[in-house]
Amino acid sequence: MGNHTVSGTPHEMKRLNKRIILQTIRSKGKISRVGISRETTISRTTVSQIIDELLAEGVIREVGVGDSSGQGGRKPIQLAIDDHAGYVVGIDVGGSSITMALCNLGGEVCQKQTIPTRKPLEILRFFLDVRRFLEELSIPLDKVVGLGVGAPGITRFHDGVVISAPSLEWENLPLKERMEDYFQLPVYVENDVNLAALGECWLGAGREKRHVIMVTVGTGIGCGLILNGELYRGANWASGEIGYMLTDADAVERWNDPIYAGFGFLESKAGGPAILREYHRRLDLTGTAMDKQTAKDIFDAFREGDPKAAEVIGEASRHLAAGIANVISLFDPEVVILGGGLFGSADILLPIIERTVRKLTPMQPEIRISQLGDLAGAVGGGALVLKEHDSVFQGVL
Structure with missing residues (x-):
């Protein structure tokens, strides 16, 4: 991973170190505390403190022991991301169909559904369709980190406004605000093709x-x-x-x-x-x-x-x-x-x-x-949540 030098407040440094450590564990599949320190040049003490927190939060888990060093000694405990510690929901709103997918932290699609798009797409009807999908999930709703939504048109990411989606007859729709009010979950709104690109970069071509x-x-x-x-x-x-x-x-x-x-x-x-x-x-x-x-x-x-x-x-x-x-x-x-x-x-x-x-x-x-076909946008919605949401899971991609 290279040499990581961070500056800022202790809180900012800890957040950045946590993200670097999570990304290192994800990229390696499994790795020890010593291995993380070696890869990132973050001190062993800091690595150990952050690993203890991540273990307590259930984001990572111990997965056995690795080989001991050439000098002998205790075999190092290997660590890996617990892909079922949290879940993300991606929603791809297309001109002809809406695809929804529940993904775990490793990108596995655990549940999915595709329904026809009713035109014009009334916002309350759309919310009811999403709510029905959420109610049928096989996991507790409090394990859902957030919703990533793609709309077919120009979207303003920072406030989640769909500026123009002609095929849905949506214009200047504050989708993020209205969905967060309705679902009481973090929501991220993006252009649907941008989401498909994120999905393919996470898990596809x-x-x-x-x-x-x-x-x-x-x-x-x-x-x-x-x-x-x-x-x-x-x-x-x-x-x-x-x-x-x-x-x-x-x-x-x-x-x-x-x-x-x-x-x-x-x-x-x-x-x-x-x-x-x-x-x-x-x-x-x-x-x-x-x-x-x-x-x-x-x-x-x-x-x-x-x-x-x-x-x-x-x-x-x-x-x-x-x-x-x-x-x-x-x-x-x-x-x-x-x-x-x-x-x-x-x-x-x-x-x-x-x-x-x-x-x-x-x-x-x-x-x-x-490679992901019709699921690219929905998987990308999940990837967007993991990239953007300021939570312990940010950095597992």
């Missing part, structure tokens, strides 16, 4: 990476940016809103055709509803019956040789690939993670994106499909 781009394509298109190991939110909490990206220079003057009010150019060309709309427009010109009702239907038709589906998906894929290439050129990531409902058809989309990136950018990051 971005694990142990420090420069990660997560692109999700579903109802809309979003991008989460992990830069040098930290979530980048932007000056106005709107970083990664690549749905507004222009991938056609002519659109600067002539485009005025959003798929939904408030949606941008790219998501109106390459999002799921946009693909369906364009397919129907082209069929309408030929008078053909419109039996396809989802973007998945269009991809299935593509696989069956439907020429109109091939035209529509080809055009949408080119717009999407160009947008991803632009983001790679800006941020030079180690890995790009692709998620969201549309990447259920990764067999079609991924080769086009890889080919475009190779052609258009000097950087060649690894491009991966999300």
